[in-house]
Amino acid sequence: MNIKIRSFNRQQAPKPNLTSLEIDKVNKWVSESEKTPLCLEIGAGAGLHAIQWAKDNCSERLIAIEQTHERASKLKQRVKNHSLENILPIQSDAMLFIPHYILENCIKDIFILYPNPNPKEKDKNQRWVNMPAMKNILATLKINGKLTLATNIENYANEASSGFQEQWQLNLLESKASPFSFNPRTHFEKKYLERKNTCYNLVFGKEKNHQ
Ligand SMILES: C[S@@+](CC[C@H](N)C(=O)[O-])C[C@H]1O[C@@H](n2cnc3c(N)ncnc32)[C@H](O)[C@@H]1O
Known part of the structure; x- marks a missing residue:
């Protein structure tokens, strides 16, 4: 992979404003993550996957x-309607929220499902695999934790597959293309599968000797 990733400075990144209730809950869940596994979904949209997962x-x-704001409001309303206690919706830029609020080595699973593809060459630094903040995001994963990434764009899947292995030293545990044997997990997956697009699902693992 021939892209140079700049380093991300957490100190210089603005801390997202959360309510005190949200901060208390995030801190509690992080502190209890040894006994109650904690997972993150980045770019959860209106929450179809999050609700079903919970x-x-x-x-x-x-x-x-x-x-x-629009999608996060729908997500929050859905969580309320389903009275789910094990999901916390947060409206924030994940690149800022995660480094500021989530400790290292406490997350079991990270989901990035159908991220904005930023297909233009000039925008390649905005694809998750090329983002400096990925260092801080992956630092929150436990050893043996997993990152699941889905996309309907073959080039995006290929770049993520090689980048997460070579640049970020994750292991590729699973690589599948649709048709999957499960129902659509997200609103975008539903749309793509209905259009008969191929969808790609990659699962990466963080090993013991990860640097
Ligand atoms: C293409 S949509 C997919 C939504 C959902 N995962 C799905 O599959 O239906 C990508 C979502 O990621 C969100 N997103 C993009 N960058 C983000 C970031 N840095 N932090 C949080 N959300 C982000 C966008 O607002 C958008 O809702």
Whole structure:
């Protein structure tokens, strides 16, 4: 991979404003992450995956991060409607929220499902695999923690596959292309599968000797 990734300075990045209730809950969940596994979803959109995940994984917790007001409001309303106690919706830029609020080595799973593809060459630094903040994001993963990334763009999947292995030293545990044997997990996955697009699902693992 021939892209140079700049370093991300947490001190210089603005700390997102959260409510005191949100801060207390994030701190509590992080401090309890040894006994109650904690997961993150980045770019959770309106929350289809987050809600289903929370129902399917009652003994774990998910912080679902979405930066746009419109989608985060829908996500928050859905969480309320479903009365789910194990999901915390946060409206924030994940690149700022994670380094400021999540400790290292406490996250079991990170989900990035159908991120904005930024397909233009000039925008390649805005793809997750090329982002400086990925260093801080991956530092929050536990050893044996996993990163799941889905996309409908083959080039994005290929770049992520090589970049997460070579640049970020993760192991590729799984690489699948649709048709998957499961129902659509997210609103975007539903749209792409209905259009008969191929969807790619990559799962990476963080090993013991990860630097
Ligand atoms: C293409 S949508 C996919 C939404 C959802 N994951 C799905 O598959 O239906 C990408 C989402 O990521 C959000 N997003 C992009 N960058 C983000 C960031 N830095 N922090 C939090 N959310 C982000 C966007 O606002 C958008 O809702």
